[in-house]
Amino acid sequence: MTAQHGADGSETFSGFADELFRHLPRADQRRWAAAYVQGLLTTRGKKTVRRMAAEVTDSSTAAQALHQFINSSPWDWAPIRAALVRWAQQRTQPRCWTIAPAVLPKRGEQSCGVHRRFIPHAGRTVNCQIGFGVFLSSDTEDLPVAWSMLLPDEWSDEARRLRARIPSDATASTEEWLLDLTDELAAHAAHGPMPVVADATGYLDASALISGLSARGHEFVVAVPDNLLVRPGSHLAARQCPEAAPVTAVQLISERPASIPQLAVLPSAGGPQYPTRLVHLPRTCSLPGPQHTYRLFAQPHGQGRRGCLWLTNMVKQPLGDHIGLAGRRAEAAGTVDSLERNFGLRDFEGRSFPGWHHHMTLVSAAFTYARLTAHHNMRSVGGLGSNSRTAPDPYAEPWTSLHRRQVQGHRTA
Numbered sequence: 001m002t003a004q005h006g007a008d009g010s011e012t013f014s015g016f017a018d019e020l021f022r023h024l025p026r027a028d029q030r031r032w033a034a035a036y037v038q039g040l041l042t043t044r045g046k047k048t049v050r051r052m053a054a055e056v057t058d059s060s061t062a063a064q065a066l067h068q069f070i071n072s073s074p075w076d077w078a079p080i081r082a083a084l085v086r087w088a089q090q091r092t093q094p095r096c097w098t099i100a101p102a103v104l105p106k107r108g109e110q111s112c113g114v115h116r117r118f119i120p121h122a123g124r125t126v127n128c129q130i131g132f133g134v135f136l137s138s139d140t141e142d143l144p145v146a147w148s149m150l151l152p153d154e155w156s157d158e159a160r161r162l163r164a165r166i167p168s169d170a171t172a173s174t175e176e177w178l179l180d181l182t183d184e185l186a187a188h189a190a191h192g193p194m195p196v197v198a199d200a201t202g203y204l205d206a207s208a209l210i211s212g213l214s215a216r217g218h219e220f221v222v223a224v225p226d227n228l229l230v231r232p233g234s235h236l237a238a239r240q241c242p243e244a245a246p247v248t249a250v251q252l253i254s255e256r257p258a259s260i261p262q263l264a265v266l267p268s269a270g271g272p273q274y275p276t277r278l279v280h281l282p283r284t285c286s287l288p289g290p291q292h293t294y295r296l297f298a299q300p301h302g303q304g305r306r307g308c309l310w311l312t313n314m315v316k317q318p319l320g321d322h323i324g325l326a327g328r329r330a331e332a333a334g335t336v337d338s339l340e341r342n343f344g345l346r347d348f349e350g351r352s353f354p355g356w357h358h359h360m361t362l363v364s365a366a367f368t369y370a371r372l373t374a375h376h377n378m379r380s381v382g383g384l385g386s387n388s389r390t391a392p393d394p395y396a397e398p399w400t401s402l403h404r405r406q407v408q409g410h411r412t413a
Helices: 013-021 027-042 049-056 062-071 078-089 158-163 174-187 206-215 249-254 319-326 328-342 353-380 401-408
Strands: 096-105 115-119 124-137 142-149 196-199 220-224 229-232 263-265 274-280 294-298 309-312
Touching (some): 013 027, 013 353, 027 353, 062 353, 078 124, 078 142, 096 328, 142 174, 206 220, 220 319, 249 274, 249 309, 274 319, 319 328
Antiparallel strands (some): 220 309, 274 294
16 A cells, blocks of 8 residues: 655655554444644643543544444454554565563553563552563564553463463464464565564563574574573584573673683674583483574673573674673663553453554554654654654654644544
8 A cells, every 4th residue: 555645755644544444344443543643742641531432523422433443343353463564564674573571550450461460660569460562673663563461371361361262272372372373473574584583581481582583483582581401512413312400590690610621702893702612401301303403692891781681592693792781671761661661561351362562452452653753754854864862752642743744634423
């Protein structure tokens, strides 16, 4: 579909909405999908359904219609996510897929996936949902295009799953869901295979994620916990189980025995050292075939977010490439923060599994539209450059006059 542009060269909101929602079978679904995104873009403060409805239409029944569209209407979010990937890829130069967690505090026990969990960065136990965003990442952008939800053991109860409308086939682990999402997104990649950058230091099974990515043929750079068990490795992976006992990743990268030499790499002249070693993951002797060889490397103390150990299967590529990819974790975390503060990521008013995915998908659409059209408009008037780190963030307040102008002509009847 040809993009529609306004008089200033920017893409119109109507053109964006038409491209994303054209697969929805009914006109009223397409209309309310656009209205919900419009509300996320233009409503100040908390993005409640009532406040968004008042912002985008004069209809007295709009709030009820929006609520029903998100929570009860049985539309499939996967085609919208696929369309969002295509739209974003046409306007960016993606470098990798980035997986980052989002902690969504909740009241009560009825919302899908809600449970009590200790949150390291908060330093306390909270009642929350844990979501995982998959981001299309370039050197300057991290655009959310897909989501998965962690369903802890207490959500295996059949009655709870029925109330929350969790599909009967949604029984896979979170790691399997993310692997399936990665496969699905890779199938839509317009720029060929891209590596996966993931944070497995807090809520994921790092070994399961790494083994799954390896088995599916994805290249990756994964942040791993200090206590991940590894064995000293080499490029010549043995078919039999190594005799060396597994040790934690932090022990292996910190110790310097003569039998296991440590390589310290300086990515640039005068830059910090990044200790690195080749490793294998422990496994049972019954597994056939050679073991995968990985590179374990550590960022210097104080760089990045919590947990500075990384594992990659791209052992023949320069370490500097891995360090650049690892930097997307912090950038994606910043995007999650903006989604929470400015785009209503935490403001879903519902309890169901489909409703949660509907909301997260449309939040992603609002953010991606705001991010890319804001950059276009700022560049067109000689403002923000594509690599600027000091200029004002043009999408920090999605209700700015820029976005009001872009969506005013799409007011819902």
